[in-house]
Amino acid sequence: MLYRTFLLLPGVDEKFERHLWQVGCRTWWHLLSQKRLPRLSPKRLHFFQDQIQKLLLVSKDLKALASRLPRRHHWRLFKHFRKEAIFLDIETDGLKRGEHEVTVLGLATERGYASYVAGENLEDGLEILAQTRFWITFGGSFFDWPFLKTKYPWLPDPLVHLDLCPLFKRLGLRGGLKKVEKALGLMRPEEVDGFDGYMAVKLWRAWRQRGNPEALERLISYNREDVMNLIPLAEILYSGLTFLTLTGKMPALSVSCRK
Numbered sequence: 126m127l128y129r130t131f132l133l134l135p136g137v138d139e140k141f142e143r144h145l146w147q148v149g150c151r152t153w154w155h156l157l158s159q160k161r162l163p164r165l166s167p168k169r170l171h172f173f174q175d176q177i178q179k180l181l182l183v184s185k186d187l188k189a190l191a192s193r194l195p196r197r198h199h200w201r202l203f204k205h206f207r208k209e210a211i212f213l214d215i216e217t218d219g220l221k222r223g224e225h226e227v228t229v230l231g232l233a234t235e236r237g238y239a240s241y242v243a244g245e246n247l248e249d250g251l252e253i254l255a256q257t258r259f260w261i262t263f264g265g266s267f268f269d270w271p272f273l274k275t276k277y278p279w280l281p282d283p284l285v286h287l288d289l290c291p292l293f294k295r296l297g298l299r300g301g302l303k304k305v306e307k308a309l310g311l312m313r314p315e316e317v318d319g320f321d322g323y324m325a326v327k328l329w330r331a332w333r334q335r336g337n338p339e340a341l342e343r344l345i346s347y348n349r350e351d352v353m354n355l356i357p358l359a360e361i362l363y364s365g366l367t368f369l370t371l372t373g374k375m376p377a378l379s380v381s382c383r384k
Contacts, residue, residue: 126204128152128153129151130142130201131156131173133193137173144164153180157174157178187259187284190202199285200292203363206259209257211254211257211259212232212352212353213231213232213260214231214348215227215229216344217325217326222276223276228243228325229325229344230250230251233355238353242345254273259285260283260286261289262287262288262289262355263290264288266290287359296366308378311357313354316343316346328344332344
């Protein structure tokens with residue numbers, strides 16, 4: 126989708142981008158090959174072609190592209206920068222920022238899932254997060270990130286933060302993570318199916334107050350599901366939004382949409 130994106134060009138909005146697609150400029154290379162185009166003067170076409178050449182030079186530079194692409198379209202960067210992305214979810218001992226603590230930070234990258242637990246190795250996870258420029262969460266823009274930023278103000282803002290929750294609303298799917306998972310056919314293991322944030326708090330208390338190792342193990346298993354399910358959800362979302370953007374039609378979504 127990145128190489129089909131003309132919103133990176135100065136003065137191009139969604140309507141004009143659609144016009145470019147309709148007249149045959151389906152990718153950057155198609156535009157570069159054109160001698161003339163409807164509704165574009167030769168001067169402006171040459172300007173756009175010059176800009177495309179410059180974009181090709183920075184096509185691996187997340188910062189350069191993210192700064193030029195409107196934030197609501199940052200999802201288009203997902204496939205191109207997939208290897209730089211980190212999927213994350215936090216567990217806490219309550220919902221009040223500045224008062225309650227982060228208990229478990231779950232992170233997943235190309236190398237797999239890892240959990241970071243308060244009182245053990247949480248700082249290691251925070252350091253990894255601080256060095257990662259592309260975050261993917263579900264509801265993270267209104268919970269995980271504000272919570273983390275309040276507790277750890279030294280954490281830098283990511284260059285790109287894809288919150289899947291509001292993005293799925295564009296595809297007609299509303300609700301929390303578990304509701305969206307079930308709507309798409311994603312299942313959880315029986316031992317953590319039906320768990321929620323309140324159960325996560327209870328499990329943490331069972332671990333901290335009574336030293337119950339099984340409680341911590343189940344809490345980490347719950348967090349692992351929260352994090353790892355973000356991966357297929359992001360892939361489904363990217364496929365769905367790409368289809369909607371290019372066709373103007375709402376896609377039929379399911380786990381089979383994963384690529």
